[in-house]
Amino acid sequence: MAQMTTAQALVRSLVREGVEVVFGLPGVQIMDIYDAFYDEPSIRLVTTRHEQTAAYMADGYSRSTGKIGVALVVPGPGLLNAAAGIGTAYASSSPVLLIAGQVESYNINQGRGAVHEVVDQLDVLKNITKWRSAIMEPGQVPEAVHEAMRQLKTGRPRPVALEIPSDVLPKAADVELLEPEVFPKQSPDPVLVKEAVSLLSKAQRPVIWAGSGVNSADASGELTRLAEAINAAVIATAEGKGAIAENHPQYAGPCYYGHGSAHQVIPQADVILAVGSRLHFFAPVSWAFKPEQDLIHIDADPEELGRNWPEKVSICADAKLALKAILAELEGRSHSSQWSREEIARQRNAAYQVTKEQAPNQVEIIETLREELADDAIVISGIASIGYWSHLAFPVLTPRSYLNTSYFATLGYAFPTALGAKVGNPDRQVVAFCGDGGFMYALSDLATAVQEGINVVAIVFNDGALGASLMDQEVRYRGRVIGTKLHNPDFAMTAQAFGAEGIKLEDRRQLGEALSGALKAEKPVVLEVPIESWTPPFQISPPGAL
Ligand SMILES: Cc1ncc(C[n+]2csc(CCOP(=O)(O)OP(=O)(O)O)c2C)c(N)n1
Numbered sequence: 001m002a003q004m005t006t007a008q009a010l011v012r013s014l015v016r017e018g019v020e021v022v023f024g025l026p027g028v029q030i031m032d033i034y035d036a037f038y039d040e041p042s043i044r045l046v047t048t049r050h051e052q053t054a055a056y057m058a059d060g061y062s063r064s065t066g067k068i069g070v071a072l073v074v075p076g077p078g079l080l081n082a083a084a085g086i087g088t089a090y091a092s093s094s095p096v097l098l099i100a101g102q103v104e105s106y107n108i109n110q111g112r113g114a115v116h117e118v119v120d121q122l123d124v125l126k127n128i129t130k131w132r133s134a135i136m137e138p139g140q141v142p143e144a145v146h147e148a149m150r151q152l153k154t155g156r157p158r159p160v161a162l163e164i165p166s167d168v169l170p171k172a173a174d175v176e177l178l179e180p181e182v183f184p185k186q187s188p189d190p191v192l193v194k195e196a197v198s199l200l201s202k203a204q205r206p207v208i209w210a211g212s213g214v215n216s217a218d219a220s221g222e223l224t225r226l227a228e229a230i231n232a233a234v235i236a237t238a239e240g241k242g243a244i245a246e247n248h249p250q251y252a253g254p255c256y257y258g259h260g261s262a263h264q265v266i267p268q269a270d271v272i273l274a275v276g277s278r279l280h281f282f283a284p285v286s287w288a289f290k291p292e293q294d295l296i297h298i299d300a301d302p303e304e305l306g307r308n309w310p311e312k313v314s315i316c317a318d319a320k321l322a323l324k325a326i327l328a329e330l331e332g333r334s335h336s337s338q339w340s341r342e343e344i345a346r347q348r349n350a351a352y353q354v355t356k357e358q359a360p361n362q363v364e365i366i367e368t369l370r371e372e373l374a375d376d377a378i379v380i381s382g383i384a385s386i387g388y389w390s391h392l393a394f395p396v397l398t399p400r401s402y403l404n405t406s407y408f409a410t411l412g413y414a415f416p417t418a419l420g421a422k423v424g425n426p427d428r429q430v431v432a433f434c435g436d437g438g439f440m441y442a443l444s445d446l447a448t449a450v451q452e453g454i455n456v457v458a459i460v461f462n463d464g465a466l467g468a469s470l471m472d473q474e475v476r477y478r479g480r481v482i483g484t485k486l487h488n489p490d491f492a493m494t495a496q497a498f499g500a501e502g503i504k505l506e507d508r509r510q511l512g513e514a515l516s517g518a519l520k521a522e523k524p525v526v527l528e529v530p531i532e533s534w535t536p537p538f539q540i541s542p543p544g545a546l
Pocket residue numbers: 383384385386409410411412434435436437438439461463465466467468469533
């Protein structure tokens with residue numbers, strides 16, 4: 001036991017739990033927490049220029065490292081500003097801890113208009129966090145932080161929130177800090193594992209459908225070994241990219257809005273093993289799972305099991321533990337798979353050719369990007385033309401190295417998410433594929449990048465438009481273009497004004513050389529590439545659309 005304030009107990013508990021970085025923006029209600037950081041230099045405090053970007057950075061840090069990203073914000077407007085980032089982390093199954101201030105305890109829910117007051121503040125986060133709690137006494141801190149960690153590290157990884165009133169933070173008491181704990185992940189039911197193995201070993205055309213849960217469980221090694229052991233064809237969703245190296249012979253291709261190889265591969269499957277995926281296909285398709293196809297679904301979230309399709313075997317478990325158990329049970333058994341590696345390669349290449357025909361310019365750019373980037377470079381694919389097409393055409397070679405927003409499709413997240421990823425991976429290349437519209441959302445955090453030496457490369461593909469919306473008008477509204485053209489600053493000059501490096505290309509064919517130089521810069525770089533507006537994949541009818 002030692003005397004400490006609530007704020008000190010909070011910061012010391014974070015240190016004990018292994019938190020290394022906090023992304024935040026101060027204000028009067030949380031200054032005691034800032035003061036407590038003064039005495040804990042082991043935690044790096046990154047001050048962002050907007051609470052939304054603090055949340056994105058915490059998310060990018062979490063998803064790229066597997067550690068817990070923390071965002072710290074004032075109540076009311078700070079928390080509301082952070083909400084789009086927390087919602088993105090929720091959609092993307094990312095374990096972010098949001099610490100929010102709160103008005104004085106005597107003012108909570110009084111509706112008196114205390115500074116930053118929002119009545120029932122935690123309710124705002126109800127549908128974008130998996131767990132929330134208010135701390136009202138110093139002695140509650142250790143258990144609250146510990147429980148937050150349990151929530152973050154078990155089950156489906158999703159954000160959680162803690163709220164602390166401003167007058168509670170300086171209150172002192174004898175507090176017993178808790179030791180960190182290794183929380184056990186959920187093991188699969190052995191009976192269900194046996195059932196899954198019996199189906200998989202008899203399968204003639206086994207297909208593995210890999211979602212984000214493979215990456216977040218660090219299960220790509222197990223998934224790859226299983227694909228080899230049963231000779232399965234593997235399809236990865238946009239969130240599941242990196243679950244198996246996309247140059248691995250078992251990899252059959254991506255699936256994004258029905259584009260990719262699923263429409264060729266899925267109809268051939270007799271057994272489908274889906275791992276860590278919502279199994280949501282966005283549009284009705286002819287190749288949807290059929291009752292005669294045996295579907296085995298592994299997911300950490302029981303709500304996802306059986307939600308969209310009838311399942312033969314539903315396993316609620318951590319993906320790594322479930323795949324390990326399946327591998328152990330398979331030991332010594334032979335498989336019945338009829339796939340040949342040439343066939344799998346044919347599926348992969350055919351889908352790639354279709355993408356190339358649909359989007360020749362985008363694929364040319366993406367091929368240049370792949371050539372210049374290291375195998376383990378971390379890519380944040382923005383809600384932008386090159387971002388979408390990279391789901392289909394950018395081969396991801398290592399897990400946790402390709403981040404998208406999943407179903408939230410949050411414009412503006414790419415650059416700040418890249419900053420968080422770079423803080424967690426200072427020795428790896430981190431690149432954001434941005435559009436001109438999306439990049440402007442968080443332009444101010446170029447200052448954060450320069451101040452903190454976070455040397456990412458933001459590639460801004462500039463078509464002078466909110467291109468996806470403009471193309472929507474071209475296609476669905478017969479060219480009635482309104483409200484979608486943009487006036488932009490000179491991005492290179494703007495970057496230079498912030499103290500970053502700015503490069504403006506006259507021609508996109510200069511991209512390879514320019515990127516190679518940008519990756520060596522010892523500064524954050526904004527690389528502006530001129531493009532035209534191109535139709536996104538989701539505005540093109542996929543093969544097999546109904
Ligand atoms: C927060 C948010 N607001 C609006 C949208 C709708 N939206 C999707 S794409 C897009 C245009 C993006 O423009 P830009 O970043 O320049 O990329 P481009 O499509 O031109 O490649 C818009 C407005 C969104 N997805 N998210």
